[in-house]
Amino acid sequence: MSHDHHLPHCSRRQLLALAAGAAAAGPLRAQPGFATRPVRIVVPFAAGGATDVITRVLGERMAQTFGQAVVADNKPGAAGLLAGDAVAKSAPDGHTVLLGTTSTMLTNRYMFQKMPFDPLTDLTPLSRVCLASIALVVTSDVPARNLNEYMDWIRAHKGQLSYGSYGMGSHGHLVCATLSDEAGAGMQHVAYKGEAPMVQDLLGGQIKVGIGSMVNLKPHIDSGKLRALAVTGPRRVPLLAEVPTFAEAGFRQDALSLTGWLAIAGPKGMAPDVMRQWGLAANHAIASREGRARIIAAGFVPVDDDTPEKFARAWADEAPVWGRLLRAAGVQPT
Template identity: 75%
Template sequence: MTHGTHPLHCNRRQLLALAAGAAASGPLAVLAQIPTSFATRPVRVVVPFAAGGATDVITRVLGERMAQRFGQSVVVDNKPGGGGVIAGEAVAKSAPDGLTALLGTTSTMLSNRYIFKKMPFDPLTDMTPLVRVCLAPIALVVTADVPAQNMQEFMAWIKAHKGKLSYGSYGIGSHGQLACSTLSEVAGADMAHVAYRGEAPMVADLLGGQVKIGMGSLLSLKAHIDSGKLRALAVTGPRRVPLLPDTPTFAEAGFKQDALSIVGWLAIAAPKGLPADVARQWAEAANSAVASREGMARIIAAGFIPVDDDTPAKFAQAWAQEGPIWGRLLQAAGVQPT
């Protein structure tokens, strides 16, 4: 009896060959893809909105795929209210062990600190930025009876109607307000701001003709753009949105002011003090989930731009740079902290 092919007597080359063959098929193939994880029990992702909204749905889709990576289930914990402060505080005051994270928006992670006088935590200093999962541009729309077909015609139209027009946004301090306020200032149009409690009532008034100009998410506006009731003129951010490929960015249309160039995002953050290796695992899991067929499809359908190559370092840099910009924009728009 020879022992040359028995695993206990293989040489190093034979052992590596056997291991490679086993890893390529059967259960070992799965095990070989799963890194050592920090997740010793279910992972909780807190969402600052009610169940059923775009952020919640995207979180659940990504959570299913991240669970495979972590080797633990991912539980979505909806904590709406307080402009996102309730959810943010719950995460900021959790243990920095990687088992609790926030999937929130630019508002809940950045601009809230400039909107509220007193917050129970500071997003910029009490949280660890992990990764952005998508960019969240908004679109400028006008009603079908507005004669402007592009941004140049729009600016000429609002200038010619100085002091007679109003625009709608989904709330005081919203990106829509900041962008339209900038356009009004550039054109010298003196437009009035109509702040709605969310996008649904704003869209209802656009369709009813109470306002002729508005800015909001593509998720809320796309069906009405497709029907011809609203016309999209431009979108914020650095590149066109997959859901509206024929609509230019403001920069392409010649407008490069901060309020029109900057873009919101959906992103994941954890409590301050999260170990770097755990932050890296979160980023890798999120990037992989976004890159999946289901992740990409859901994000694009919601009117967002998928981001599947972010890192904690890149996100931290963007977070630090963009915070003061949102602060300046809010101040310029006359938004007073409450």
């Protein structure tokens, strides 16, 4: 999953949570810990967009917790491999971490034959920040009002329909392929380079089915041009609270139950105490009233109760599932 393929390119580095920001947020809560100099969060996307919102939420609060400035280092390109490799090869002292997505940290290993690092062995899971569910939408002229009606509709138009996603092997691709296979509908996949061109074609009527992030789809759902039928993951998304999960609608296949995530990981070899400090700092940042509000407004579901151990288990459990789904969808490593 990556919902940030379409983010605009801006400056590569930006400083977060300087003294003014920390002072505005209240007194410092710095505890004696690992941070002896500014802490660097490496982000695999250009500045501007959803990941910047999350980085700011983390940076402002973590500057108080760590007693050090938090620097966002934007390293876009190569599907997140540049950013991931920079963190994998950094010193495991807690001063450099990755703020990455499911694709950066997990599914890339199934998408590329050669990688400069292996996310599952060369990174240390620290904490999930939020779940990144995606929504299945249809254009307003499609008669389906819910998921069961959608399945009947695609069945009735076998071999005639296509769906758009934000990329080959993306979570959206896997969800729509699963539904098409379930219905025997033979739908064609139209893989776009990001969500923006997919949404354009939905609004222009070139495709009638699409899937993507809440923040990009919600304005068009609110205007009535698109209709949301279901969202992935274990719980509803606050930004589209009226839309059921696939499970609530009676569909529990793996691709529909999974959700992407935005999470923090460090290089391998981090000390357990440093890992614990990162987990607590992330939970503290996300649990704040402002942190939750900003994460929800960006279309995500906040996770403020994670630990390195819980994240490591989820990472290990989900990896083979994503691999199996990608193979079933015919995605070959390049």
